[in-house]
Every structure is written in C-alpha cells, then in structure tokens.
Amino acid sequence: MNVLPFTRPTLTEDDFAAVRAVLESGWITTGPKAAAFEQALADVLGGGMRVLAFNSGTSALEAALLAADIGPGDEVIVPAMSFVATANVVLRVGARPRFVDVEPRARTLDVTQVAEAIGPRTRAIMPVHFAGRAAELAPLRALAEAHHLWLIEDAAQAIGSTYGGQAIGASGNPVCFSFHPNKNITTIEGGAVALADGPLARRLARIRFHGIEKDAEGEVQVPEWGGKMNLSDVGAALGLAQLPKLADFNARRRALAHGYLERLTPSEWLRLPGDAPGHSWHMFCIELDFAALGCTRAAFIAALAERGIGAGVHYPAMHLFGLYRRLGYGPGDFPQAERIGRQTLTLPLFPGMQMADLDAVCTALEALTQHPPRS
Numbered sequence: 001m002n003v004l005p006f007t008r009p010t011l012t013e014d015d016f017a018a019v020r021a022v023l024e025s026g027w028i029t030t031g032p033k034a035a036a037f038e039q040a041l042a043d044v045l046g047g048g049m050r051v052l053a054f055n056s057g058t059s060a061l062e063a064a065l066l067a068a069d070i071g072p073g074d075e076v077i078v079p080a081m082s083f084v085a086t087a088n089v090v091l092r093v094g095a096r097p098r099f100v101d102v103e104p105r106a107r108t109l110d111v112t113q114v115a116e117a118i119g120p121r122t123r124a125i126m127p128v129h130f131a132g133r134a135a136e137l138a139p140l141r142a143l144a145e146a147h148h149l150w151l152i153e154d155a156a157q158a159i160g161s162t163y164g165g166q167a168i169g170a171s172g173n174p175v176c177f178s179f180h181p182n183k184n185i186t187t188i189e190g191g192a193v194a195l196a197d198g199p200l201a202r203r204l205a206r207i208r209f210h211g212i213e214k215d216a217e218g219e220v221q222v223p224e225w226g227g228k229m230n231l232s233d234v235g236a237a238l239g240l241a242q243l244p245k246l247a248d249f250n251a252r253r254r255a256l257a258h259g260y261l262e263r264l265t266p267s268e269w270l271r272l273p274g275d276a277p278g279h280s281w282h283m284f285c286i287e288l289d290f291a292a293l294g295c296t297r298a299a300f301i302a303a304l305a306e307r308g309i310g311a312g313v314h315y316p317a318m319h320l321f322g323l324y325r326r327l328g329y330g331p332g333d334f335p336q337a338e339r340i341g342r343q344t345l346t347l348p349l350f351p352g353m354q355m356a357d358l359d360a361v362c363t364a365l366e367a368l369t370q371h372p373p374r375s
C-alpha cells in the first residue's frame with residue numbers, strides 16, 4: 001500500500017547535485033556555503049537584516065535568549081501550546097517559561113492574556129507563528145516596547161510567512177527559524193536567527209561558536225561562554241538549493257490548504273484552521289472532538305494509517321507535561337491549549353502532494369467521522 005505521510009521534504013535533482021558538489025569540494029563544515037546561505041536568506045527576507053545560520057531552530061532560540069542576557073530569575077512569556085522546544089530553551093538558559101493561552105483558531109498567543117501575564121520578572125515575549133500563521137505582532141510589539149521587553153520570535157514554522165506585508169524575519173528583533181526536514185525548506189537539521197545588525201548580532205555569532213571572536217589584530221579572544229551551534233556547509237548547500245523554490249513551495253501549500261478548506265465542512269465536532277494574509281501553511285491542523293465521536297485519537301490515527309494516510313499531533317499543551325507540572329502548572333490553567341492538545345490532528349500537507357491525495361484524505365476523514373473506529 002502506498003502511504004501518504006503527513007509531511008515529506010521536497011528534494012529534487014538540483015538539491016542532490018548541490019549536496020554532492022559540496023561533499024566533493026573538500027570543505028564540508030561551516031564555510032563559504034554557510035556564508036552564502038546567510039546572505040541569500042537576508043536577501044529573501046529584505047529589510048537589511050543580518051542572518052546567522054545555526055545547526056537547529058532550538059539552538060537559534062537558545063542563543064537568542066543568551067545574547068539577550070536572559071537567565072536565572074527571569075521569566076519569558078510563551079504560548080501554552082507549541083512544540084516543547086519553545087519552552088525548553090527558556091528553562092535551558094536558567095529562566096522560567098510563563099505560559100499564556102492561545103487563540104482558539106489561530107493557535108497563536110492571546111494578546112489580552114499576554115498583557116495580564118507581564119510582571120516584574122518578565123524579560124521577553126516569545127510568540128510562535130504557529131503552522132506558518134503569524135502571531136499578532138503589532139499589539140505584541142506595543143506591549144514589548146511599553147514594558148521594555150525583548151520580543152524574540154519563534155518562527156521555526158514560518159519561513160516565507162508575512163505579517164502586515166512584511167516578511168517574518170525582517171522586523172529587526174531576533175526572529176528564529178528552523179530548517180528541520182518537515183519545515184517549508186530544509187537544511188536537513190538547521191536554523192537561523194534574523195535580526196538587525198549590531199552588537200546583539202555580534203554577540204550571537206560569538207555564542208554560536210565557543211565564545212570566540214577575533215580582535216583588531218586578528219588574534220583569537222574568548223570574552224564569554226559560547227556553544228557549538230554552527231551550520232555545516234553541507235546543510236547550507238542544501239538550503240541554498242531549496243531557498244529559490246520557497247515561494248513556489250508555499251504557493252502549493254496554500255493551494256492545498258484552500259483545497260482542504262473548500263472540501264471539508266466544519267461541524268460541532270470538526271473545527272478547521274483559519275486562513276490569514278501571509279500564512280505559509282506549514283501544517284494543516286484540524287480539531288476533532290474525539291470524545292463526542294466516541295473514539296480515541298490513537299484509534300482514529302490507526303484507522304487513517306490502515307487507509308494509507310499519515311497524520312500528526314501538533315501539539316499537546318506544554319504546561320501539562322511532567323516537566324512543567326513540576327513548576328506548578330496543571331489542568332485547567334489554559335483551556336484553549338488543553339482543548340487543542342486533546343483534539344488536534346494534522347492532516348497531510350506538503351508540496352509534492354496531489355489534489356487526488358487531498359481528496360482521499362477528505363473521503364477517509366468523512367467516512368471515519370461517520371463510523372468512528374472503536375478502540
């Protein structure tokens with residue numbers, strides 16, 4: 001049986017040729033390809049940003065927090081529903097994630113609740129552009145400015161997205177991308193921070209690689225701690241081959257998402273994601289009321305798999321994980337995130353998918369909701 005995965009990287013001959021060429025070049029770790037990828041990304045984003053490539057989205061976020069001097073005693077506001085890396089990086093630098101609930105359809109930070117969560121220890125707001133849909137940046141920027149907070153954007157899922165006509169990543173504050181294979185373009189593993197050039201960018205570059213910088217005489221100095229977070233030239237060469245195709249990939253994603261929105265009918269047990277200008281449709285996440293259907297999500301996913309259809313779960317509410325319950329969070333704290341966590345299901349969406357595949361997914365979904373699988 002042909003299995004339709006929920007996601008698959010789009011890799012073609014030019015990608016293979018680019019990787020082969022760099023492997024044969026004799027230089028495979030960070031070097032000219034990484035520098036060229038950073039420049040190409042800066043050109044695509046616009047706004048004269050400095051781009052620093054990282055070996056993952058997680059390390060990009062961690063380095064951005066460190067460069068902003070966020071650490072023990074500090075709080076960072078994050079949405080209660082995201083990939084767990086969003087909160088884990090805050091803990092990793094010694095600070096505390098302050099969870100805030102999300103909007104029910106957009107799944108991005110609820111701005112009113114962000115305003116209420118800001119306290120004396122708050123140092124940053126970290127919105128997530130969920131599934132490629134931009135968070136409400138204008139009011140978040142206003143809040144960050146009014147309270148002298150960092151705005152560090154988790155744009156792991158939002159390469160190619162826009163907000164108010166401006167590319168996500170072109171605002172000047174640190175914006176962190178991921179190029180993991182399920183993202184809209186890939187460097188295998190990889191990430192980047194886009195930000196205005198200046199002292200923060202220089203510090204970020206230092207933190208990325210052992211704290212090393214060269215002084216005016218070209219001598220190596222290590223003024224502070226740094227990690228090992230640099231992107232290889234092999235990953236960067238793949239990124240350079242992928243980047244020119246990003247606009248087409250995202251147009252295809254949009255067409256598929258619109259296909260789902262036209263084909264599926266919302267009901268009391270099916271909630272569909274909302275579209276928005278500049279949405280790059282990294283994922284198509286629906287909500288199914290499994291309790292009302294009388295089946296478990298696991299049984300539903302297994303029944304889809306029997307029909308050759310893959311599905312994902314993005315994401316359980318983070319504050320209900322054991323790690324975060326130990327910080328005092330618990331059930332009932334963030335009702336939207338908790339409902340989404342129980343009911344979310346990610347349907348297949350990737351540029352190589354055909355409209356016939358989409359049709360098969362919708363047919364299977366309709367059949368299974370009429371006759372839910374018994375666990």
Ligand SMILES: Cc1ncc(COP(=O)(O)O)c(C=O)c1O
Pocket residue numbers: 056057058059082083085086128154156157177178179180189190191
């Ligand atoms: C919202 C979010 N933040 C952070 C990350 C971490 O990125 P990476 O897997 O490249 O470390 C991801 C990856 O899925 C993500 O979806």
